[in-house]
Amino acid sequence: MATAAPLLIPLSQLSRAVTDWVESARALTQPAGVRWCEGTEEEFRELTSRLVRDGELVKLNAEHFPDCHLYRSNPSDVARVEHLTYICTASRQDAGPNNNWMDPKEARAKMRGLFSGCMRGRTMYVIPYCMGPIDSPLSRCGVEITDSAYVALNMMVMTRAGRAALERIAGNGGFVRGLHSIGELDPNRRFIMHFPEELTIESFGSGYGGNALLGKKCHALRIASWQARSEGWLAEHMLIVGLQSPKGETHYVACAFPSACGKTNLAMLIPPASLPGWKVFTVGDDIAWLHPGPDGRLWAINPEAGYFGVVPGTNPETNRNAYEMIRRDTLFTNVAVTADNQPWWEGLSHGTPVTDWQGRPYEPAKGPAAHPNSRFTVAARRNPSYSPHAEDPRGVPISALVFGGRRREVAPLVYEARNWQHGVLVGASVASETTAAAVGQVGVVRRDPMAMQPFCGYNFADYWRHWLEVGSKLARAPKIFHVNWFRRDAHGKFLWPGFGDNLRVLAWMLDRCSGRADAAASGIGLLPRVQDLDTRGLSLDEGALRALLSVDPALWRKEVADIRTYLQSYGSRLPQALLAELENTERQLG
Ligand code: SAT
Ligand code: MN
Secondary structure, three states, X not given: OOOOOOXXXXXXXXXXXXXXXXXXXXXXXXXXXXXXXXXXXXXXXXXXXXXXXXXXXXXXXXXXXOOOEEEOOOOOOOOEOHHHEEEOOOOHHHHOOOOEEOOHHHHHHHHXXXXXXXXXXXXXXXXXXXXXXXOOOOOEEEEEEEOOHHHHHHHHHHOEEOHHHHHHHHHHOOOEEEEEEOOOOOHHHOEEEEEHHHOEEEEEOOOOHHHHOOHHHHHHHHHHHHHHHHHOOEEEOEEEEEEEOOOOOEEEEEEEOOOOOOHHHHHOOOOOOOOOOOEEEEEEOOOEEEEEOOOOOEEEEOOOOEEEEEOOXXXXXXXXXXXXXXXXXXXXXXXXXXXXXXXXXXXXXXXXXXXXXXXXXXXXXXOOOOOOOOEEEEEHHHOOOEOOOOOOOOOEEEEEEXXXXXXXXXXXXXXXXXXHHHHHHHHHOOEEEOOOOEOOOOOOEEXXXXXXXXXXXXXHHHHHHHHHHHHHOOOOOOEEEEEOOOXXXXXXXXXXXXXXXXXXXXXXXXHHHOOOOOXXXXXXXXXXOHHHOOOOOOOOOOOHHHHHOOOOHHHHHHHHHHHHHHHHOOHHHOOHHHHHHHHHHHHHHO
């Protein structure tokens, strides 16, 4: 006898706290209907088909890109808007000079005005989600309410969304509230507000990426960094990758680079043929939650379940894993298309774009065919190098933390911090050229401490103090390194090939962690000598490696002065230990 399917409790009745909040959001925004997200595949397929029918999504060539779709965002809405992103804490000092601040009362009133009646005639989607493996004590939950079906689809890929998340919330109560509306997509009526003291996010007027997928930067970095400080852990803008050496030892490394600086590529690195025996396993490509473990090590989970990666430049040579992964079940945003409806982007070696990212006939004079910040959204489990430990509720133990930026000069290919405290200074001093991931000028160098400048939900001075405290409690703290894949020669040419060859640098780091590799002391930290790097099969211009591993004391003295000015702008909240480390560096530079 067939057993009847168990009767499921309607989602709207699972958690009183969630239901009450959804009801208040409904009363404020007045949608035509409310739809709770179960998180099933059928639901995802049904929603996608509906959006194709409504003309919001384009179905791509089913033979070459099965189950792939294209979404074109409003041309004024193509990146994060840092100047419209606020941290609203009772005390302005708690948000710090690194954030835009608004008084919470004023911000609430402003947002109430914007949200009032804004969903009339639209569907309100309620998306309960879990950041991190559903059964991990390190995971945290949230609920996003949105009137964008595109955002709902993205959240279903990027998080563990639906019933299981809501059951977890119903079981232990806490969740981050995220209210989102695309509004009229008017850049003059666009705000991304965070209320960390109330674990609440309110976002209006944008439907793109980090502005709108509230589980990502808003929750997993800005709100989580605040939660992490009070709970004794770290929420970081880091990829997590497992590296198995030819001897069979696996180490995990977490690396912080600014947006659009190659985190996804490094997380899925393909070892060069000349370094046989290495295996690479991706745990995460953007965000790491790092918790001190009972064994004195730092343990990491990736709170996300998918990748929202930069498309241009992805090809079989730069990132074969990503290239394979995005050939099915992928949602593309703002790429171009070919005559036979295949997605196209700059950096692909074949195909011809006929329609640009705005849906216009492609004309080279009008700029690139795909938007430089065009993205793919795809489930992490589709990645051929997805780590078998990515879903481990304990996380993975971290051997090394790596900071990096995009800098044409000054920073060498790699150096190691003298100790944790120096490592925190190295992280706090990161500088990088800006990219298309955020609205604004591209290519200007700015300080981007720990690659968290746009994402730290509180005063950087308090954040660095927290980093120092976490490290002081770790009996087996990871080593800390700094890398720069983007150094150039006098003619502007990149000195380092990057991509798979970055493994040579990571391998040196791991040998340092196990005490097997040498390093030479310099004023700024420890550097490999040319002979310490495995260069088998590497072709580099004459003198390139020497240039990559050189530290110019004159340039660095100027850098130290810049760093000091920057750190001192945090005033009396700045941990003095960082200035002491900086003086130490200055002394050693001579
Ligand atoms: O737009 S996102 O914040 O999701 C991507 C990024 O800037 O890293
Ligand atoms: Mn990012």
